[in-house]
Amino acid sequence: MAGVTGRLIRCWCRRAVWGSLKVPALHLHVSKTAMEASQEDFENAMNQVKLLKEDPGNEVKLKLYALYKQATEGSCNTPRPGVFDLINKAKWEAWNALGNLPKETARQNYVDLVSGLSSSSDSSSQGKPEADQKQAGYKTVVMTSEDSITKIMLNRPAKKNALTEQMYQEIILALEAASKDDSAITVLTGNGDYYSSGNDLTNFTNIPPDGVEAKAKNSAILLRDFVGSFIDFPKPLVAVVNGPAVGISVTILGLFDLVYATDRATFHTPFSHLGQTPEGCSSYTFPKIMGPAKAAEMLIFGKKLTAGEACAQGLVTEVFPDSTFQKEVWTRLKAYSKLPQNALRISKQIIRSQEKEKLHAINAKESSILQERWLSSECMNAIMNFFSQKAKL
């Protein structure tokens, strides 16, 4: 393999590895994450590659090659090079690994990758440490990508990461971006001492001029779309539960592939206390995961579980001591993220495809029942109680 590496580096220097690139007038662009890259952005990115001050390494060069081919020619449909044609085999494998990734997405990913390389090349030339790629445009979450892991971090620690309408929308967008990026695994976690205190109760206190019914209807649509984006998420999705979790942040855990929790975490779904009913497909996933009796105790009677109890009941994959939680979990995830990406994705999809339609139907039903519940006096009183007397759970 050392021979291949050496040859790839030589090819990089000669630029032969990329084939002939059309080059228009040079114009540097900032990456447009969450937007579609134009042909001009793409061509500018190709120019930027030539200006990189440092060799980005073979792994990145193969990624660039694969994205370039996918963006310009579509899915790989050429015969696999022979076993001794090591360089072309490595290039073919990188391209082929992109499967049916749409051309536009490949173009965007290429532009994003080059933009990240240009800024890290600039900052490393100024002697600054290399940071992971932080994606701009989000206000309530922080989205970063490193080591083939995209992390979406809920970022309202002063409010215990309570989920505002903007946050639901940003999470939907972040999941959409993560589903198309070149990471292997996506992680949802919280900043601060809480994972999330669930729905921000002020969502129900800001009533717009078109009235409370319209508010409930729009909230139900947002809820359905939010949960729908977890049902449809195509790659392995991991919850890194860094502290207590309440309400919807607990129920959607049934839609994750792995749930790692600190031993400080608790899991609480106090729907009846709030005059509400289960969401996040938990009316289906929880009885399936933990059996109907344990699910009823949580979802109907609001029993709060410790991390150990949630693990014993199958909602949590593994519990770690708080003192070593982050270190142990990220070491594990980094190892998993090196597994072949297509195999990870396809395995996830086989599992999910068996009940995707059912989950969407349950999501729609739960959302429409909640639309009614939010208009009930039971629900309104509970929310007023929280804000007037600060009645805590």
Ligand SMILES: CCCCC/C=C/CC(=O)SCCNC(=O)CCNC(=O)[C@H](O)C(C)(C)COP(=O)(O)OP(=O)(O)OC[C@H]1O[C@@H](n2cnc3c(N)ncnc32)[C@H](O)[C@@H]1OP(=O)(O)O
């Ligand atoms: C589109 C709509 C979709 C709707 C989907 C429906 C989902 C259902 C649910 O998620 S139900 C769960 C709702 N959550 C709650 O009822 C939790 C309410 N919060 C609490 O009971 C407590 O805050 C606590 C137990 C989570 C934490 O208590 P603690 O004493 O540790 O901290 P504080 O209460 O002082 O909290 C710090 C500040 O954060 C504000 N805050 C916390 N959680 C929420 C929340 N869910 N909604 C709104 N605000 C919240 C709290 O008010 C404090 O603010 P302040 O510093 O300004 O006083």
